[in-house]
Amino acid sequence: MKWKWKFPRLLALTALVLTSTASPYLNTASAAGADDHPWMNKSLPAEKRTALLLKNMTLNEKVSFVTGDVNNFFGFYNKDLSRLGIPALTMADGPAGVRIADPNVQDKKSTALPAPIALAATWDTAAAKKYGTLIGSEAFNTTHNVILGPGLDIARLPWGARNFESLGEDPLLQSKLASEYVNGVQTSPVIATAKHYLANNQETERFTTNANVSERAIQEVYARPFAAAIKDAHLGSVMCSFNKINGESACENKTLLTDVLKKGLGFQGFVMSDYGANLSTVASAKAGLDIETPGDPFGLWGAKLKKAVDDGQISETLLDDKASRILTQMFQKGLFDNPVQNVRIPAQKDGAAARQLAEESMVLLQNRSQTLPLKANELKSLAVIGPDADNASAAGGGSSLVSPTYTVSPLEGITNRAGKNVKVSYAPGTDPISSADVISGPSAVPSAVLAPPGAKDGQTGLKAEFWTNASMNGEPKRVNVDPQVNMNLGFYNFGGFNAQSPKLPVIPGDFNGTMSARWTGSITAPKSGSYKLSLTALGSSELYLDGKLLVKNEGKTLQTIKADVELKEGEKHNIRMEYRTDSPSHSRLVGAQIRFGWEPPADTVDSRIQEAVDLAKKSDAAIIVTRTYDAEGFVDRSDLDLPNNQERLIQAVAKANPKTVVVSMSGRAVQMDSWKSDVNSIVQAWFAGQEQGNAIARVLFGDVNPSGKLPVTFPVNEDQTPVSTKAQFPGVNGEGSYSEGVFVGYKGYEKEGLTPAFPFGHGLSYTTFDYRNLKVKVSNPNKDQSSSDPDVQVSLHLRNSGGKAGSEVVQVYAGKLPTQVDTPAKQLAGFAKVTLSPGKQTKVDVKLDPKALSYWDETTHQWVTPSGEVPIYVGSSSSDIRLEGKVKIGK
Structure with missing residues (x-):
């Protein structure tokens, strides 16, 4: 499959719904009366209304009804159906809130809830109902009647880049929470869409990988949350995924769509494709797909589906079943009788709900010497440390990223809660986290040890020159100073999808496709010793030290090449890096990927870490806020490391202040074994939504007694898990082996005799x-x-x-x-x-x-x-x- 094939599909994700109140489809239902349209009689059951309407639909209308508008990447609209009073299906991305794509609707802002993995950490079905109810209400009041959530992908891999959208690793926990989430959403005239069916458990090669899963594992693990939402919540819709399962593409998989889902689990709703995941006309229609959403390849349904019916390849009875499934759900869920509206959502009220959910989700992993809760009346000074502690950008990236109505950073929340009698000071300690940190490999060389040519007044970073060709021809199109060489463009650089720090320079979209770059300047070692300098890259790159080639990376696939070098403290060395997007994998979506990394001697402290250490030494307590970058896209990290030198930051600060607390903001498991014994307390705060700062502060100061429990196992490291073989992840030659069978998560750790850092279900309290x-x-x-x-x-x-x-x-x-x-x-x-x-x-x-x-x-x-x-x-x-x-x- 060629990458250019996928571009329109993911481009569609940049604005899934472009719907305004001026749309001719928003209020078509209200224009039709029961006299000329008997299916508008509310007293009739949904099935009867569907039958009446279906009889009045022409073949062309039925085909149009089940086919996304290929000319509209921003949502699915029924075409030419206003005469029947059928309202448009207006879809919004979930599952962590309502992702509004139309700039005419409330400035594209809605409540950014804690990530679903945080909801899972509440282990609270009432919280799940509250979560779903808020989403359903905001969806309806922002012109949407279909929400693309919940995400029911089992968190099979501890390092999964999209684990933050999951409800954990256990099918029963997922089932109980998912059912209430769906029940909550569908209390409004909104259809919930469970995704991604099925075995969509990794981002790496997710478009092409073939998941080889046993029938037993499908039934006991991967299909169970879907089964529960169908049985206990009357789930309206299911989205099939891109990957193959046992040799057949998900949206063409008759065994899974018809035999398991519709017949076995009794699913009465409709199946839609992920955007562009449909690969055929006849095969997908016969397999059980009911709606082809817009995306590439174009027009596989539409006119081709009509021709297939005319030619007898597909019966009109089968087409009627598809249309009937959709219409029945629309009648049952109230879409015909309750046109969507654009009513300002209550930002403060819904924000308060987001905060309460975040508070309930936080997991106290460790609390030695009863360091927590902090007592403001016993503190005179408090150090807040962390690269992004001063902003509220910690969230999962990709199609689920919500533009919040307002935000509260951890620094702001802690400062406000500590009160005027406690001096709260801030030091970042490391460089901000970026989309490049979704890529595995050594941490980027920090800006503190880099300097551009002719640096003045302590200026750090490297001179960067960018070209929009792959050979550095002509004058560069962009010249500036980059803090680090740590870059991941393409899909990760699309506007509205990027949850990285706002403190980082913005790279124009012109460079998302073909480009080349050169970085020049110097590096000064903060400590004498042996260093490993590296280039992690997709595309060819070279690193020159003092004019001599040190590292050459061909970059045909994403890989890391390292070189050992002896450096003396304070000694400056000239460096130059050149990079080109010349890998066969490169496209507008798979853009430039390069990191200039290092592995310094133990206990190396650069100037930025030293500032944090100095602040911690003179403070009564130190709070380090760490974060990861997790996002939908094209890669999962293959390790569990904290990115961008945060591990070294923790170790250095913990030595300086015995009362050190780590607040970990991530959507996945993080390797903590190398530093957890150095700190007293660890709070797993997840991606906590727009009220993250207030929620963190209230837990730290004991206004809220933490009650969260881990919905996923935190392993010691990436080599000690039940899925650590290459065959299991990322797979070999496109084949992914689910050889662990039903022993997913904690079940696999017990079977393999692996002791994790923190087990499934773990979570401490301020009481016993x-x-x-x-x-x-x-x-x-x-x-x-x-x-x-x-x-x-x-x-x-x-x-x-x-x-x-x-x-x-x-x-x-x-x-x-x-x-x-x-x-x-x-x-x-x-x-x-x-x-x-x-x-x-x-x-x-x-x-x-x-x-x-x-x-x-x-x-x-x-x-x-x-x-x-x-x-x-x-x-x-x-x-x-x-x-x-x-x-x-x-x-």
């Missing part, structure tokens, strides 16, 4: 909880192995044994099943979030999910409950088990 009196009973035991599901109830007493009010997530896990089939040693079977005042106790009842006591049989193609005893584990995380019991199931 006691678990007592476990009871397990079966209300309706199975009479045979394939009859009704067992009704297993677990009860216990939970007591707040500490001194602060707080919430605890009681987690119940089922052990290995009594069968020769290999099943997990622990599998989440149920959970409950409970809030208690100090000294109070309550009885907690948890009904176990029957699927945790069953397995999918690939011979009979059904769920089977075996007979015998199953261990039951109850605790505060998957590894912190407080009570144990057992239950007899089956015959």
Whole structure:
């Protein structure tokens, strides 16, 4: 597949919906009455209204109805259907809020919610309902009646660049939260769209990779959240993905779309393609695709679909089924009877809701010496450190990036909460995080050790010259000073998709395609010793040190080439780098990718880190706010490192101040093992939305007792996971092996005997909880192995044994099943979030999910409950088990 094939599809993502109140399609429903349009009779059931309308549609209208407008990349519109009063399907990206693309609608601003992975960390179904309800309301009031969310892609890879859009690694946790998210969205006249169906678990090669997944893993892991949203929330729509599954493209996969989704799971809604993910006319139509959204390749439905019906390749009955599915959902969800509107959303009210969700999502990973909560009356000075602590840009990039109604930075929130009697000072410590940091490889050489030619007044960085050709011909089109050589253009440089720091220079879109560049200046080592200097690049590049070629990287694929060099402290060396976008992979979307990296001697401290160290030394406490860059696009990091020298920053500051707290803002797991023993406290804050600063401050100062639990496992490093082989990620020759089977996430760590840094379900509190009196009973035991599901109830007493009010997530896990089939040693079977005042106790009842006591049989193609005893584990995380019991199931 050629990259040029994908350009229009991702260009479409720059503005998925261009809908204004002036659109002729927004209010067509209200113009039609029940007399001439009997399907507008609200008293009739949706199915009857659909049948009446379908009878009045011509073949051309049906084809138009299921085909996206290829001339409109900004959304899906029904064409030439105003005579029938059919309202347009106006779609907005999700799932972390409503991404408004039309500049005429509320300045394109809506509430930026915490990332879905943060929602997953709440382990709170009520929070999920609140989250979805807010999205549905804002979608409807910003002219949208379809929201492209939730994202139900299992976080299979700890380093996944799009994990921030996921609801975690466990299918039961995802299922419970997804159902309430969908229920919330669809309380408004808005259709929720679950994505991406199926096995869309990586960004690297996501357009072409073939995910080889067993039937059992599909049923027990990857399809389960979709099944729950269908059963428990009447999900309206599903989006099929780009990748292949077991050799067939997702949108042409009859096994998954028709046999599993529509027949097996009883899905009554409609299937839409991701933008440009449809690759055929007849094959996709017969497989179960119902809407071809706009994108490239063009016109695979439309006129070609009409011809296929005329030629008898596709029956009109099949076409009727597609149109009927869409119409029924539109009637059921109220789209015909409630035209979308443009009503100013309540920014402060919805912002407050975003803050509350963020507060509930934060996970206290570590808290030695009870460093947290901070007490303002015991502090005179506080150091806030971190490259982007002074702005609120920490968010996942790509199509889900929301333009917020307002923002609060961590520095602002902490300063305001600390009060006027605490001196709060700020030092960045390192350079800002950029879109280039989604790429693996050594950290970029910091600007503090670089200087352009003729630098004056402590000027740092390198002189940069850019050309819009690949050979540096002619005069450069851009000449300026770049702080670092750390660049990732193309899709990651499109306006509105980039969540990097606003402190970084803006690179014009002219350079997103073919370009070349030269950087010149000098490097001065902050410490004597052996350095590894490197070029990580896609495209050819060279690094010259004092005029001699040190590193040559052919860059046919993205790779890192290193060279060892001895440098003396304070000694200046001239450097020059040249780079060209001459890889076969380059396009307007896969743009320039290059990083000038380094691996300095241990304990190397540059001047910017030293400023942070000096500030920490004279402060009563130090708060380091770190972040990653995670985004939809073309690559996942293959490591879990903190980018851009943040690890060295933590180590240096922690030595200077024993009361150091790290606030980690990321959408994925981060490697902490090299520094977690150096700091007292760690708070996992995720991408916390537009109120991130206030939410972080309220947790740090104890206004909110943290209650979040990890929805993903944090491994020690990228080599100690159940998916660390190249065959599993990124795959070999385009083939991705899901050889871990059902042992995804914590189940795989236990199976492989891998001890993580922080386990699934982990999360501390400012109080303590006691678990007592476990009871397990079966209300309706199975009479045979394939009859009704067992009704297993677990009860216990939970007591707040500490001194602060707080919430605890009681987690119940089922052990290995009594069968020769290999099943997990622990599998989440149920959970409950409970809030208690100090000294109070309550009885907690948890009904176990029957699927945790069953397995999918690939011979009979059904769920089977075996007979015998199953261990039951109850605790505060998957590894912190407080009570144990057992239950007899089956015959």
